[in-house]
Amino acid sequence: MKYEEKFCVQGLTILLYRYVVAWQEDEQHKQYYCVDKQEANQYSDRYDDATVQPIEVDPSDEWIDGITIPETTHPMDDAIKIYEAGENAWLNSKYIPSAEQSAQALAGILLNTIKPENDTQKLELSGLYPVWVEGNHPSGDICNARGQTWECYQSHDTATYPDITPDNPAWYTFWRSLHGTSPETARPFVPVQGSHDIYHSGEYAIWEDGNVYRCRQDTNFSPGEYPQAWEVVE
Structure with missing residues (x-):
């Protein structure tokens, strides 16, 4: 016409x-x-x-x-x-996908090729990981949610377990927050659930007072609960 x-x-x-x-x-x-x-x-x-x-x-x-x-x-x-x-x-x-969609696809290809070795490297690349969505999540899957980067350590499918969402306590049974070993990769402190997500010596976290803390010894406790295990990073 x-x-x-x-x-x-x-x-x-x-x-x-x-x-x-x-x-x-x-x-x-x-x-x-x-x-x-x-x-x-x-x-x-x-x-x-x-x-x-x-x-x-x-x-x-x-x-x-x-x-x-x-x-x-x-x-x-x-x-x-x-x-x-x-x-x-x-x-x-x-x-034609947007530049953002293409960048996300490229990130997926690169991440499958590079395979970061530790939490710090994963956090440094965290902007490339997708935001969490419902679906099947295998062990080792990484996503972003609630200002944190998480790694799945127990495979699950939300179609079978719909309660496994970032705002539900069941989340912590299947996901752990990543802990960086530099001030730049510090993330807000996440309460420890077990041996799989304790804070190790040399890891960093941001506490409720807004300060960045460095972990001085392996601990299950926050800077507020057990300050001896943490030191403020100036």
């Missing part, structure tokens, strides 16, 4: 054609495009054999209906440019 069969510019407003009036005149087939049914009926009344047919509008064209364009010397030309730009953007969003 040509532009003149898709939309018109009335004043400085772009309107989609939604009806076509057809009739015979001097043995020639004539057509007139209308933006609404009332206009179509009024026009068809002029001809005894006129028919009114609705035009099927592609969903990708809906966005342009009713757009007001700036004051311009050539409104139809500018309307065509706007439409072409919008159509291109729609096609890109439909078929």
Whole structure:
């Protein structure tokens, strides 16, 4: 369908054609495009054999209906440019992933190749890991949730265990927070659940007072509960 069969510019407003009036005149087939049914009926009344047919509008064209364009010397030309730009953007969003989506896919490929060796390396790359979503999570899976980077240490599927969510106590039975060994990889302190997630000497955490603490000895306790095991990083 040509532009003149898709939309018109009335004043400085772009309107989609939604009806076509057809009739015979001097043995020639004539057509007139209308933006609404009332206009179509009024026009068809002029001809005894006129028919009114609705035009099927592609969903990708809906966005342009009713757009007001700036004051311009050539409104139809500018309307065509706007439409072409919008159509291109729609096609890109439909078929071509965004830069962010592509970067996330690339991150997945790189992470599968690099295989970080320890928590510190995983935390340094934590911006590449996905945000947690429901689904099947194998042991070793890593995700971000609630300002932390977590590693799954017990495989599970939330379809079977729907309570395993970041805001539910059951979460800690299946996930452990990662502990970094540098101030840059310090994350808010997470209460220890067992031997799998204790804080080891040399690991860092951020306590409720806003300070970064370095763990001086292996401990199950927070800086508030057992300050002897922690020291503030100046």
